[in-house]
Every structure is written in C-alpha cells, then in structure tokens.
Amino acid sequence: MRHSLKTAFFLLLAWLTLSCSAGNVHTLEGRVTGIADGDTLYLLDASRKSHKIRLLGIDAPERGQAYGERSKQSLARLTYRQQASVDWQERDAYGRILGRVRVAAADCRQGSCPKTLDANIEQVRLGLAWWNKKFSDSQLPGDAHLYAAAERQARKAGAGLWADPDPVPPWRWRRQNPRQD
Numbered sequence: 001m002r003h004s005l006k007t008a009f010f011l012l013l014a015w016l017t018l019s020c021s022a023g024n025v026h027t028l029e030g031r032v033t034g035i036a037d038g039d040t041l042y043l044l045d046a047s048r049k050s051h052k053i054r055l056l057g058i059d060a061p062e063r064g065q066a067y068g069e070r071s072k073q074s075l076a077r078l079t080y081r082q083q084a085s086v087d088w089q090e091r092d093a094y095g096r097i098l099g100r101v102r103v104a105a106a107d108c109r110q111g112s113c114p115k116t117l118d119a120n121i122e123q124v125r126l127g128l129a130w131w132n133k134k135f136s137d138s139q140l141p142g143d144a145h146l147y148a149a150a151e152r153q154a155r156k157a158g159a160g161l162w163a164d165p166d167p168v169p170p171w172r173w174r175r176q177n178p179r180q181d
Helices: 002-022 068-079 119-125 133-138 143-157 170-176
Strands: 026-037 040-044 050-055 083-091 097-103
Touching (some): 026 050, 026 068, 026 097, 050 119, 068 097, 097 119, 133 143
Parallel strands (some): 050 097
Antiparallel strands (some): 026 040, 026 083, 040 050
C-alpha cells in the first residue's frame, strides 16, 4: 500500500510538472534556409521573417574543431530546405530561439509528411553532437532522458566523434580557443 501511494504521488507530480511546462511551449513553423553549424540553423516563417534557431539540449563541435564540418553537413542533410516545426520556450542571451527542430523523415516520399524526425536528437544519435547535460533542466519535458540515452548509444557504437579515443567537448574547446574577433 505504501509503495502504491508513493508511486501515485510521483505520477501526480510528474503530470503536474508536464502540464505546467507544456503550457509555455510555442511552435514556430517555416522552411530551413541556412545552416550556421552543427547546432544552429535559420528558419524563414510564413511572414518571411528569419529566425536564428539554436538546437536545444545539444552542443555540436565548433568550426575548426574535429568533426565540426561533418556536424554542420549532417544538420544540413537533415533539415536544409525542409519545412520544419520548432518547439521552444525561451531565447538565449544572443536572442536565438532555443528549440527542438522537427522535420519529415528522409524516407518520406509524399508531399506533406508529418514532422516526426527530431533533428536535435538525431545529431546526438549520429555522434555529431553532445547531449548538453548542463542545460537539461531547460529541455522540453521528457527530452533529457531520451537525449542522454541517444548519447550513450552513440558512444557505445563509436559513432561519429565517439570513434575518437578522447573527443574534446565543444565547451572545453571554446575555453581553449577563445575567439579573436
């Protein structure tokens, strides 16, 4: 009895958390018009306004870093010139929308396919981005667990940057290579 009350309490708490956070989620629709790097793209909405989107929950290798160009090319293959939906809750300090980008699966042959492919987690699954645990609390409900599992699988398979015996995370690479702008 005590165990079932505890379980019921945690289920209720989880439901309340999801209900509260889901209310703040916005969706932006548009076409992907550019790729800045492996975790940032540009989206043009129906009113022809351009938005810079930073893929939430991941951190991809930087330009000049090992796997940086491969990561950018991968994001382009997944999203460029595709209709996309971006689920988001906030902007970062640079004004970029922090969001989960969804597009139609690559094998879709019809004109209007559902946007079921999460490009963020796909970059992690391919071993071309890290799951950014530091910001897991800002991810959309349920995503942190899925992204962590995707990174574990990519590491185990030696996918992408995980083929390197000691890959350098982008946050460490940025500290070691400050911009000279």
